[in-house]
Amino acid sequence: MATPAFPRPDMPGPQPVATANVNSDAVQRTPLLRTSGGERSDRIFQSAITACGFAVLGVLVLIVYELVSRSGLSWHAFGFKFFASSDWDPVNEQFGALPFIYGTLVSSLVALIIAVPLSVGVAVFTTEMCPKQLRSPLSFFVELLAAIPSVIYGLWAFFVLVPLLSGYVQPFLSKTFGWTGLFSGPPYGIGMLAAGIILAIMIIPIISSIAREVLQVVPQHQREAVLALGATRWEMIRVGVLRNARAGIVGGIILGLGRALGETMAVTMVIGNRPEIAKSLFAPGHTMASVLATEFSEATGDTYLSALIEIGLALFLVTIIVNALARLLVWTVTRGQPARGHV
Amino acid sequence: MSETAPGKSVVPPVSLRRRVTDHVMTGLAILTVFLVLTPLVAIFGYLVYRGVGSLSWNFLTQIPKPVGEEGGGMANAIVGSVMILGIASIIGVPFGIGAGIYLAEFGRNRLGSVIRFTADVLNGVPSIVIGIVGYAIVVLYQHHFSALAGGVALAIMMVPTICRTTEEMLLLVPQALREAAYGLGVPRWRTTLSIVLRTATSGVITGVMLAFARIAGETAPLLFTTLGNQFWNLRYDQPTAALPLQIYVYANSPYEDWHRQAWAGSFILILLIVSSIAAVRYVVRRGSFGAA
Numbered sequence A: 001m002a003t004p005a006f007p008r009p010d011m012p013g014p015q016p017v018a019t020a021n022v023n024s025d026a027v028q029r030t031p032l033l034r035t036s037g038g039e040r041s042d043r044i045f046q047s048a049i050t051a052c053g054f055a056v057l058g059v060l061v062l063i064v065y066e067l068v069s070r071s072g073l074s075w076h077a078f079g080f081k082f083f084a085s086s087d088w089d090p091v092n093e094q095f096g097a098l099p100f101i102y103g104t105l106v107s108s109l110v111a112l113i114i115a116v117p118l119s120v121g122v123a124v125f126t127t128e129m130c131p132k133q134l135r136s137p138l139s140f141f142v143e144l145l146a147a148i149p150s151v152i153y154g155l156w157a158f159f160v161l162v163p164l165l166s167g168y169v170q171p172f173l174s175k176t177f178g179w180t181g182l183f184s185g186p187p188y189g190i191g192m193l194a195a196g197i198i199l200a201i202m203i204i205p206i207i208s209s210i211a212r213e214v215l216q217v218v219p220q221h222q223r224e225a226v227l228a229l230g231a232t233r234w235e236m237i238r239v240g241v242l243r244n245a246r247a248g249i250v251g252g253i254i255l256g257l258g259r260a261l262g263e264t265m266a267v268t269m270v271i272g273n274r275p276e277i278a279k280s281l282f283a284p285g286h287t288m289a290s291v292l293a294t295e296f297s298e299a300t301g302d303t304y305l306s307a308l309i310e311i312g313l314a315l316f317l318v319t320i321i322v323n324a325l326a327r328l329l330v331w332t333v334t335r336g337q338p339a340r341g342h343v
Numbered sequence B: 001m002s003e004t005a006p007g008k009s010v011v012p013p014v015s016l017r018r019r020v021t022d023h024v025m026t027g028l029a030i031l032t033v034f035l036v037l038t039p040l041v042a043i044f045g046y047l048v049y050r051g052v053g054s055l056s057w058n059f060l061t062q063i064p065k066p067v068g069e070e071g072g073g074m075a076n077a078i079v080g081s082v083m084i085l086g087i088a089s090i091i092g093v094p095f096g097i098g099a100g101i102y103l104a105e106f107g108r109n110r111l112g113s114v115i116r117f118t119a120d121v122l123n124g125v126p127s128i129v130i131g132i133v134g135y136a137i138v139v140l141y142q143h144h145f146s147a148l149a150g151g152v153a154l155a156i157m158m159v160p161t162i163c164r165t166t167e168e169m170l171l172l173v174p175q176a177l178r179e180a181a182y183g184l185g186v187p188r189w190r191t192t193l194s195i196v197l198r199t200a201t202s203g204v205i206t207g208v209m210l211a212f213a214r215i216a217g218e219t220a221p222l223l224f225t226t227l228g229n230q231f232w233n234l235r236y237d238q239p240t241a242a243l244p245l246q247i248y249v250y251a252n253s254p255y256e257d258w259h260r261q262a263w264a265g266s267f268i269l270i271l272l273i274v275s276s277i278a279a280v281r282y283v284v285r286r287g288s289f290g291a292a
Helices: A037-070 A074-085 A098-129 A132-148 A150-180 A192-216 A220-228 A235-262 A263-272 A289-297 A304-334 B016-053 B057-061 B075-106 B109-121 B127-142 B147-171 B173-185 B188-200 B201-216 B243-251 B258-287
Strands: none
Touching: A037 A074, A037 B075, A037 B109, A037 B147, A037 B188, A074 A304, A074 B173, A074 B258, A098 A132, A098 A192, A098 A235, A098 A304, A098 B016, A098 B201, A132 B016, A150 A192, A150 A263, A150 B016, A150 B258, A192 A235, A192 A263, A220 A235, A235 A289, A235 A304, A235 B016, A235 B127, A263 A304, A263 B109, A263 B243, A289 A304, A289 B127, A289 B258, A304 B109, A304 B127, A304 B201, B016 B243, B016 B258, B057 B075, B075 B109, B075 B147, B075 B173, B075 B188, B075 B201, B075 B243, B109 B147, B127 B173, B147 B201, B173 B188, B188 B201, B201 B258, B243 B258
C-alpha cells in the first residue's frame, strides 16, 4: 500500500462528549435520542430478522437431513445398484429406480423438444416484432398459463388431450413415423407422449418469460448497429439479439427443465404409471415424481418407504443441480438485476 | 435532403432470399404465439364450460356422498383448503417477510448471498419432495396425517417466494428515506418497520398474494400430509379434505358424476387463484409503490 498523497493535517479527533460530567437528571432527553433503549431493541430486532434469514438455510438443511437419514435403509440394502436396476418389486422387496429415472428423463426431453422453439418464438415475437399495445396483454396471457394448478392441467389432459391423441394424433404419427420405432404400439393416448406434451405446455411460460427478460436487456445499440449494416429484421434478431442473449436463454431452458423433472400431478394423471422401459413414446411409463405420488401413502414396510424416499432424494439432488446451473447462467446475463443495485 | 439521390440507387436492393427468410421467420414467430395461446384458450374455455355446467348449490354446501350415490359436494374440501392455506400463511408469511427484510437491510455480505442463493434454489425444489419432508417432520411425530402437516409443507414452499419478492420491493425504497429517518435519530428497527416496510407495503402484499396463488393449487405436497377426508373436519391435527386433492381423487374415479364434480372443483379453485392475482394487480395499480 502506498502512503496517501495528501497527508492529513494533524486534526484533533472527535472529542468525547462530556456527558458524564453533566448531572443526568438535569438533562431533558427526548424519547428519540434515548440511545441505550434504541440499541437494545435494535439488537433484538436484528437477531430476530437474522433468525428468519437463517430459517431459509435451515429449511434446506432440514430437507437434506430428512431425505438422507430416512433413505439410509434402502441405500445400505442396494447401494449404487438401486439406480442401475430396473427391477421394482415391492412384494419381494426388490427395488431399482431405473424405469423412473428413464421416464423422468424421456418425458422432460419430449417436453423440451416441443417447448423450446415455441417459447423462444413467443419471446422473440413479444420483444422484437409485436406492436407495443399488444406486448403487455400477450405476456400476461402467457404468464396466466403459469398460474393454472398442475392438477387442472392433469384433468384437462386426461379428458381432452388424451382422447385427441389416441383418436387423431397417434394413428397419424404411427402411420408416418412408425418406422422409427418411437411411435409404435397401440394408441392408448395415455403414455410418455401425453406426459411430454402436457409438460411442454406447463414449462412454456417459464422459458418464455425468462427469455423475454434476457432479450430485453440486450442493449438497443446492438440492434441499431446491425440494422445500420443493412440487415433485415430477422438477421438483426439472429445476429444482434439472439446471439447476445444465448447464455440467458439456455439458463431459462434449464430452469424449465428443472420444473419438468419435478412436475408431479399432471404427469401422474396421464403417463400410465407402469414401471417399464419401452422405446415407443406411446407406451405407458412412470417418473420419479409420479411413483412418489402414487405409492408413497400406500407403502408398507420400511425398505419400501426408504426406497421411495431415496428416489425423492435423487430427484431433489438433480433439480438442485439443474436449478443452480440455470440461476448462474441467467445471472451472468442479467447480472443479478432483480436483487442487486442497492445504493 | 432533397439533393441526395433516392435511396434505391445508393443502397443495393435486399436480395429476394433474405427478404423471404425475413417474412418466413416473422410468420413462424406469429405461428408460435398461436400455438402457445391455443392450449390456454382450450383449457380455460373447457374449464369454464364444464365447471359452470356442473356447479350447483349442493356442490357448495354438501359433503361427498358415499361411493356410487349421485349428488353431494365439496363443502368440506373448500373449508379444508381454506384451513390448510391459513395455517401455511400463518407460518410462512412472517418468516418469508423477515428473511426478505434481512436480505434487503442486513444482507449485503457473504451470508446474505448464500441465503439469497438458497432461497432461489429452494424455489425449484419439486413440491412432492417438500411433501416428503412434511411427512417426515410432522406426520411421523404426530402419528397421523393432519392439516398441520399440509400447512407446514405449503409454508416451506411460500417462504422463498415471499422472501425474494420482499427483498426486491424493499430495495426499491430510496436510500434517502432511511437516511432521513436515521438523521432524525429514529432507531434502526423503527426505520425498517415504519418507514421502509411501510413504504413498500403494496409490493410486499403483491409477493405474498403471488405465493398464495402458487400454493393454493398445489396437490403433490398434500397427498401424504393431509391425506384427504370424506367428512367434515375442523381440527388441525386430523386428516383434512382439500380442494386440489379432491379434484385428483375424483378425476381418477370411474364415475361420471365425480368427474363433473372434479370440473366444478377446478372451476372454484381457478376462481380463487385468478381472483387473488386480480387483487394483486389492483393493489399494484392503486398503490404508489408497485412491482417494478
